[in-house]
Amino acid sequence: MSFSFPSYHNLPPFYTLQPNLETQTKQLEMWGSLVQSYCRFNKITHFPVGDMLSNDLFHNKSISRQVTIDMARAIIDFMVSHGTAQWEGKEKLRATIVLRTLDDWADIIYNWAYRVGNVGTVVTAFELLESDESKNEEFYKMDRALFRRVMGVLEKQGKARLFNAGDESKEGVKFVEK
Amino acid sequence: MRRGVGVGAFQNQARFTQTLAATGAAIQKTQMETVQRQMSTFKDNLEDFARKHREQINSVPEFRARFNQMCKTMGADPLASNKSFWAKILGIGEFYTDLGIQIVDICYTSRATDGGLLEMSELLRRLRNMRGKNAHAVSQDDVVRAIDKLELLEGGFKVVEFAGRTLVQSIPADLTDDQTSVMKACGTKAYTTLDELAAETGWPESRCMAALDSLMNGGMVWVDDGGKQREYWMMALTAMGEA
Structure with missing residues (x-):
């Protein structure tokens, strides 16, 4: 299944940064949320801006329109100012996209544990993130560093305890009924 | 006698x-x-x-x-x-009151992309999405009636006809004659260029620019610089606002 673009993705002026500032803000907002849902769908956390220019997200061959590097940077800048992305370095070559907030992830993972009956038991990080059991879940193959931060949120909420944090092979979590 | x-x-x-x-x-x-x-x-x-x-x-x-x-x-x-x-x-x-509220909601949300002009067919499509499958079906006639009621509130809601298209206007100010001419020049393809507009209206370039600028400032026109000549897109005619 491929990502289905919204109808405005086929609109030529969407690819020109609008001179009217009010319109431009709206446009960047639309692009920002499109980049975020595209990355969420394709599990892209590290977003190489230059390489993405030839991707179907920024390059719409059917209408021969393409986002320029400057405009792509403006989109990411807008996302950074709204907390949905961070630049990885001053050169602005690559950005980390926030697919979900930590709170979102915490809810998603805890709800999953509750649904499959993992509350009250210990689950290894491998089982949780890389086994068949979670193959169809959004957090499947989640970045471990991000995983630890999400677990931090659940620990604070009293919903989970993390074991052997930092040791990739032994890392585990116990979900607590709350 | x-x-x-x-x-x-x-x-x-x-x-x-x-x-x-x-x-x-x-x-x-x-x-x-x-x-x-x-x-x-x-x-x-x-x-x-x-x-x-x-x-x-x-x-x-x-x-x-x-x-x-x-x-x-x-x-x-x-x-x-x-x-x-x-x-x-x-x-x-109640049916029309609810419908009115939904119309206001949709028109205000899309105002940032279309400047307050939305095509009727697009409004109907979004209304159907918003109301869901189980709600009573809504026709153009219902929308017109609901908007008639909204007009009493003087919020600038009205149904307008342009070059064979029915649009719902959610801004208090009416389009000027020049702006309406631009809209007509955009026709079915939804955009025009400076040359095309000048040819169609017979106006000098300055007058064309003034009309286009005013529509851009109102958020009704977006520009596309990806072609040979700058294209001015009338967003209300694209039916491509937010999905």
Whole structure:
């Protein structure tokens, strides 16, 4: 299944940064949320801006329109100012996209544990993130560093305890009924 | 022997006139009563009809449109008040109030992308999305009625026609004649260029630019610099606002 673009993705002026500032803000907002849902769908956390220019997200061959590097940077800048992305370095070559907030992830993972009956038991990080059991879940193959931060949120909420944090092979979590 | 016209004849004449007036009044009274009776019968029938077909009136847009027409013909307005008989029977006032709120919601949300002009077909599509499958179907006629009610609030809501297209306007200011000409020049393809607009209108370039700039400032026109010449897109005609 491929990502289905919204109808405005086929609109030529969407690819020109609008001179009217009010319109431009709206446009960047639309692009920002499109980049975020595209990355969420394709599990892209590290977003190489230059390489993405030839991707179907920024390059719409059917209408021969393409986002320029400057405009792509403006989109990411807008996302950074709204907390949905961070630049990885001053050169602005690559950005980390926030697919979900930590709170979102915490809810998603805890709800999953509750649904499959993992509350009250210990689950290894491998089982949780890389086994068949979670193959169809959004957090499947989640970045471990991000995983630890999400677990931090659940620990604070009293919903989970993390074991052997930092040791990739032994890392585990116990979900607590709350 | 011929008798002249006497006093009696005058008296007869006066009596006759009096009788005539009295009879006339009586006839008029009877006629009035008949009409009133007919009207009241008609109203009763209409109410019976409304009760009997309540479900269809609420769920079938064509049926509702006809019913509204019928009510209008006899001076009954089912939308006039929420407390009216009609509102009680049909919940019809509420139907249009809800619809009105949904229209305001959609138009305001898309204002940032279309500057406050939305094509009717697009509005209907979004209304259907918003209301879900289980809600009663909504027709263009319903939207027009709901907007008529909104117009009383002076929020600038109205239905306008441009070059064969029906649009819903949610801004208080009307388009100027020049802006309307730009809209016409955009035609079915939804955009125009400076040259094209100048050729179509016969205006000097400065006047074309002024009209385009004003539409850009209002957020109704977006530009596309990806082609040979800058294209000015009338967003209301693209039906491609937020999905």
